[in-house]
Amino acid sequence: MISVSKCLNCGVKSPAAFKFRMGLLLVLVSATILMNSSALKAQAKKQSGRMLTLEMAILQAQEKDLWITGNLHAQKAVMSQSVVAGTLPDPKLSVSMANLPVDSFDFSQEAMTQFKLGFSQKLPQGDTLQLKQKQLQQLSSQFPYQRQARKAELALIVSQLWLETYKAEKSIALIEKNRSLFEQLADVAQASYSSAVGKTRQQDIVRAQLELIRLEDRLTQLKQHKEVHWQKLSEWLSNEFVSQFSFNNVNRKSRGNIEIAKQPPDIKLNNRKVTSLDWSQQQLTELLSGHPSILTLEKKIETSAIGVELARQKYKPSWEFSASYGYREDDLLGNDRADLFSIGVSFELPLFTDNRQDKQVETAIENTSAVKTEKWLKLRKMLAEFESTRSELLRLSQRQTLYRNQLIPQMHQQAEASLTAYTNDDGDFAEVVRARIAQLNAEIDELAIDVMRQQAVAKINYFLVGSRRLESVAGYLTNTYSTGASQ
Secondary structure, three states, X not given: OOOHHHHHHOOOOOHHHHHHHHHHHXXXXXXXXXXXXXXXXXXXXXXXXXXXXXXXXXXXXXXXXXXXXXXXXXXXXXXXXXXXXXXXXXXXXXXXXXXXXXXXXXXXXXXOOEEEEEEEEEEOOOOHHHHHHHHHHHHHXXXXXXXXXHHHHHHHHHHHHHHHHHHHHHHHHHHHHHHHHHHHHHHHHXXXXXXXXXXXXXXXXXXXXXXXXXXXXXXXXHHHHHHHHHHXXXXXXOOOOHHHHOOOOOOOOOOOOOEEOOOOXXXXXXXXXXXXXXXXXXXXXXXXXXXXXXXXXXXXXXXXXXXXXXXXXXXXXXXXXXXXXXXXXXXXXXXXXXXXXXXXXXXXXXXXXXXXXHHHHXXXXXXXXXXXXHXXXXXXXXXXHHHHHHHHHHHHHHHHHHHHHHHHHHHHXXXXXXXXXXXXXXXXXXXXXXXXXXXXXXXXXXXHHHHHHHHHHHHXXXXXXXXXXXXXXXXXXXXXXXXXXXX
């Protein structure tokens, strides 16, 4: 690229010649912007084969999440435990020598001496076995909803991190695109000041250099922001340990030079009725009650309610049946002795229930109430977050329209007008710099608004995961990140 300062300094003998050469600035600025845009497009096209899109990142995070693997193991363990809980205790078999005389240890000396074989079986209280099995089966039914909630949470977390990384990368690209323009402006100021033609002052040169330094500082901050969020994103995309603990045989591949996709994502709002209609508190409660995290708590409540019935079985006695057979030897004279058979039953008498059974039932009831309270606290928090996110999305959409239709075009016109005035020796250099900085800041703010709006849409979609109860409110809302609870 031709140096502007050399171009403007060569052969400057009059103000008219200076103005002619200053006119070259407009051409060079336009060419610089076009060249930077073309270079960025070519680089994006070259790297398109190794770009990490938002959808890819979410799918990888869900595939490689060890929490989901551990949750599957836990569900299998509870299912196996439910089979054990519904099985009767093992019977007891006893073998003994009863009433053996210690003076001679002769088996046939005493009539009461016998070889005894016994059998006993214990029966738990009431429907304890069936209720324990039912309770564990009910407990296992919450695991699929936990996994569904986890996948939705992963989609939200990865979306936030991916979008933050994307915002930092695009901001860096915007500053890089404009940095060469500021370098050209600094060259122009230096040339104008050196030729003593025009209104350029020494402070304009210092201002131009200062803005370049500030741009470098912003670039450093943005690169730090990008690297921090990229590393946080890598936590969910790492293959480490997956091959050891996952059910699926996952091939470990190096992340290599994978980068964030250059194209902005387009996260669709599941249903515009969510933001366009006025919802009552009851409708919103019904809407969010289908969220898997709420359904998990409902299953937990049902499990705890079975625990109350299980505690009430303590008022019933447990039974134990026993039988034994005693073999006796013939007496010393050879007379036959009859063998002995015994049968019996024993049971508990729950007489002192005040400090035992009553308290156990009371404990079970209080535990159920505590889980119900946890559910309503969770639902109240989700309602508040949903409403705040919905309001945020509405205002961000208004700001997005304002920036695109009014602010950005006017900023561009202001920057062009100030540059034209300066090249005609009718403007101030500081105003040119201020206009360009304002335009750059507006473009970065517009990018931040776009990203924040996408983050808000992703968060609203998170709240709508599994909201099948909406059919009775305003039609069924589908969800981009929703997965079946039958995983």
